[in-house]
Amino acid sequence: MVDNSPLIIPRRTLLKGGAALGGAMLLSACGDSAPKSAGKSITLKDQRGTVLTFDGPVKRIVTLPMPAASIMIAVDRSAARLAGVHDASWAAANQSILGTMFPRVLKVPHDIGTQEFAPNVEGILALDPDVVVQWANQGDEIIQPLENAGLPVLGVNYGKLEDVGSWFRMFSTVLGRPERGRAMATRLDSDRAAVAAVAAKRTGRAPRVLYFNRFSESLTVQGAGTFNEDYVRLIGAENVSSEVKGLVEVDLEQVLDWDPDVIVLGNFDEAMPDDVYGDRRWRDVAAVRARRVYRAPLGGYRWDPPSHESPLMWTWLAQIAFPDGTDGGLRDKIVADYRYFYDHTPTQSEIDTMLWTEANGASADYDQFSA
Structure with missing residues (x-):
């Protein structure tokens, strides 16, 4: 018994x-x-x-x-x-x-x-x-x-x-x-609702986003049913890798076929935008032609997987996908969230480091995040 x-x-x-x-x-x-x-x-x-x-x-x-x-x-x-x-x-x-x-x-x-x-x-x-x-x-x-x-x-x-x-x-x-x-x-749910409300007001063609969980050793993407696809859709964009399921390795030919408008490099290896821009094999991808390749921010934890800092990722990605010349309140939200979570007020230099402003600086519209 x-x-x-x-x-x-x-x-x-x-x-x-x-x-x-x-x-x-x-x-x-x-x-x-x-x-x-x-x-x-x-x-x-x-x-x-x-x-x-x-x-x-x-x-x-x-x-x-x-x-x-x-x-x-x-x-x-x-x-x-x-x-x-x-x-x-x-x-x-x-x-x-x-x-x-x-x-x-x-x-x-x-x-x-x-x-x-x-x-x-x-x-x-x-x-x-x-x-x-x-x-x-x-x-x-x-x-x-x-x-x-x-x-x-x-x-x-x-x-x-x-x-x-x-x-x-x-x-x-x-x-x-x-x-x-x-x-x-409660705060996490409220942040998600606020991002969804802004996205619901957007009109026009949804930008096509491709997120790489890994890039340097293998081209690993997040397909249907993943957290990353969820927040790409949350901001009103399209996950181009949704035709595959879960965490999947793909080849360059598949990426060329998807032809994403925006590429996001995750924080699970060392890949940076210059690694993509400098490789001639990628020159025909729309995101590369438009210089819309970005390294995801790294804060108290990686912003790309699920965590208490996920709303910061959503805010950042929304501004990457739908740039409007402002930072969308991101820097102010970083300060507010870090005070709330860590009892720490980050300096402008620390925020620059989180946002990879130097590594992302040559990519389109990244000056919107300047202090």
Whole structure:
């Protein structure tokens, strides 16, 4: 007989999470019901449906999924509770303003998992975490070793905007700040509605956008059903790669056939607009002829995948696709969002760095983002 009652996980006493429970006493994966706590205890349900109960707000957190560290920092407005992060998260912080805003994150141990997110269980145990955040949708083999070692695991899914809202709620709950997560989720929904409202007023031909998740080693695009396609459509543009599904490698011949008006290079490799402009094989692509190739901004986290900074990507991309001689309020929004998420007021120089103003400077209409 299976015991479906939630388990209590005292701080530093590493026990497995219990099985899922329904009911209003739990925080659902979608964050529809608020968590209840007995005394100082905190109970929530992760995105696997697994129930975890802690004896109070967690103080030591290990994160394996790449966006989790920056989102956890944004929820807490601090890096003080991060005990360990994946190397990819550390690298993103080291390359971005996150390491400047929170120097402590660059000192956090980051040899806790492989590139495929298989955990270094011994290394994680040595960090004495209260909770480990791990992918819930990439197979049990990257979660079970942690749970077999007695570590409480908060399983998370990723890929949709709804997942980001769920992360806000779950992370804020284990941090003992549930109201912060609810406010962040509401803010995210409001930002999306505002972008959609502006897009609904646009008329005329929709510009054809092609986003490269990877460019240097392979031409990897985001097709139908992806988050990137969702926000290309959100701003009123067309995703030219929608005829393929998911994350797909294509060849140059396919790109020439699509002939996009705008090309966006993601932040998952080192490709820059000059790499495209300087390659004669690309000279007949409409975006290259018009010099409309851009490197996506890099802020506290990469702007192109789902995160709390996604609304900044939407604002930036809307101005790239529909330039009107202004920055669309982007620089002001960066300042407002960074104060809200990080308690940091970025300088104009820091904003220039985020926006890759030098690398993008030779591309059409990028002077709209000048300070």
